[in-house]
Amino acid sequence: MTAPLDIDGPAAPPRSNGELVFAEPWESRAFGMAVSLSGAGAFTWADFQAALIARIEAWQTASGEGGQWNYYQLWLAALEDVLVSRSAVSAGEVSARAEALAHRPAGHDHAGDHGHRH
Amino acid sequence: MTTVNGSGGRIPPALRTEALEQLLTERGLIDPKAINEIITTYETNVGPLNGAKVVARAWTDPQYRQRLLDDGTAAIKELGFSGSQGEHIVVVENTATIHNVVVCTLCSCYPWPVLGLPPSWYKDPVYRSRMVREPRALLAEMGLELRDDVQITVRDSTSEVRWLVLPERPAGTEHLTEEELVPLVSRDAMVGVAKVEAP
Numbered sequence: 044m045t046a047p048l049d050i051d052g053p054a055a056p057p058r059s060n061g062e063l064v065f066a067e068p069w070e071s072r073a074f075g076m077a078v079s080l081s082g083a084g085a086f087t088w089a090d091f092q093a094a095l096i097a098r099i100e101a102w103q104t105a106s107g108e109g110g111q112w113n114y115y116q117l118w119l120a121a122l123e124d125v126l127v128s129r130s131a132v133s134a135g136e137v138s139a140r141a142e143a144l145a146h147r148p149a150g151h152d153h154a155g156d157h158g159h160r161h
Numbered sequence: 162m163t164t165v166n167g168s169g170g171r172i173p174p175a176l177r178t179e180a181l182e183q184l185l186t187e188r189g190l191i192d193p194k195a196i197n198e199i200i201t202t203y204e205t206n207v208g209p210l211n212g213a214k215v216v217a218r219a220w221t222d223p224q225y226r227q228r229l230l231d232d233g234t235a236a237i238k239e240l241g242f243s244g245s246q247g248e249h250i251v252v253v254e255n256t257a258t259i260h261n262v263v264v265c266t267l268c269s270c271y272p273w274p275v276l277g278l279p280p281s282w283y284k285d286p287v288y289r290s291r292m293v294r295e296p297r298a299l300l301a302e303m304g305l306e307l308r309d310d311v312q313i314t315v316r317d318s319t320s321e322v323r324w325l326v327l328p329e330r331p332a333g334t335e336h337l338t339e340e341e342l343v344p345l346v347s348r349d350a351m352v353g354v355a356k357v358e359a360p
Contacts, residue, residue, distance in 0.1 A: 064203060064204050064277065064278050065200075065204070066281075067175065068175070069174055069175035069178040069179070071200045071204070072178050072179070072182055072196060072200075073174075073178050073181075074199075074200070074203070074278075075195075075196035075197070075199040075200045076178075076181065076182060076185065076191055076196060078199050078245060079191050079192075079195050079196055079199055080185075080190065080191060082245075083190070083191075085190060088245075088320070089320055092268060092270075092320055095268050095269075096267045096268045099267070099268055099286075100267075103286060112285065112286060113174075114269070114281070114284045114285075115174070116174050119174055119177065119178060119181075122181070123181065126181075126185075131185070131188070131190060132181065132184050132185065132188075136184060137177060137180050137181050137184065138172060138177075138180075140180035140181075140183060140184055141172045141176040141177045141179070141180035142172070143180075144176050144179055144180055144183075145172070145176055
């Protein structure tokens, strides 16, 4: 029952301090949104943390130690959970907007900083 | 648990994040420029170097060391480090016979002002569960072999207490100044998964 700690993979414990803080740009946006929103009083950090713990627990129940672990996916889900619970957004709205973004034509305007790179 | 699509659905998280940021920006709840500043802060300004300065000061100033052990948050603030996730830092000292190691069993609590954001392995379910069940074996796998007579204490960080380890000052560094000690102190030593080595 003892799973090995991933010594060489993406979650490996580094022997130096040279690890990237965020693996992908969207992770940094999801992080920044949570910090900014709690700082502005949209929710308390304790509320966000409770949502994150719930998402992590649910993942562990569903996946055990064999599933694909992605911390910031759970972070993002927790962020949506607290925002939905405060009616700041609805899950359907986020999905609909994401679908629309998925179908935007190639070569769309990149003037805005919207957190992804090509 | 709700069964909303969340980010576990088929929509890639990058798109879902972008959609969420657009909606929140349109509603005036966030400002993308402020998000940029937060990201820059944690990517470039706040990191383990802050904690290393705290440790080096404690090693060279006995009175500061005592203040640090008595009230971590206040002593750390003396050096100018404070902010999110730094409100309740408690510092514990490692010695030749007592070894503290930090974990957050429920999520990823971590003293951001002194260590920056936690590394991937700290958030990993394997580290979070095994460090509690079999710390000596896991530390050995991570490269830290502790003698059997060293007592290991696992410290579980929460929103109420965020632990920071004051590593043992290595032998052979007595002649070094505070400034010379700073680069020796690694993040891993301040989490308790490594020791500080003399240069």
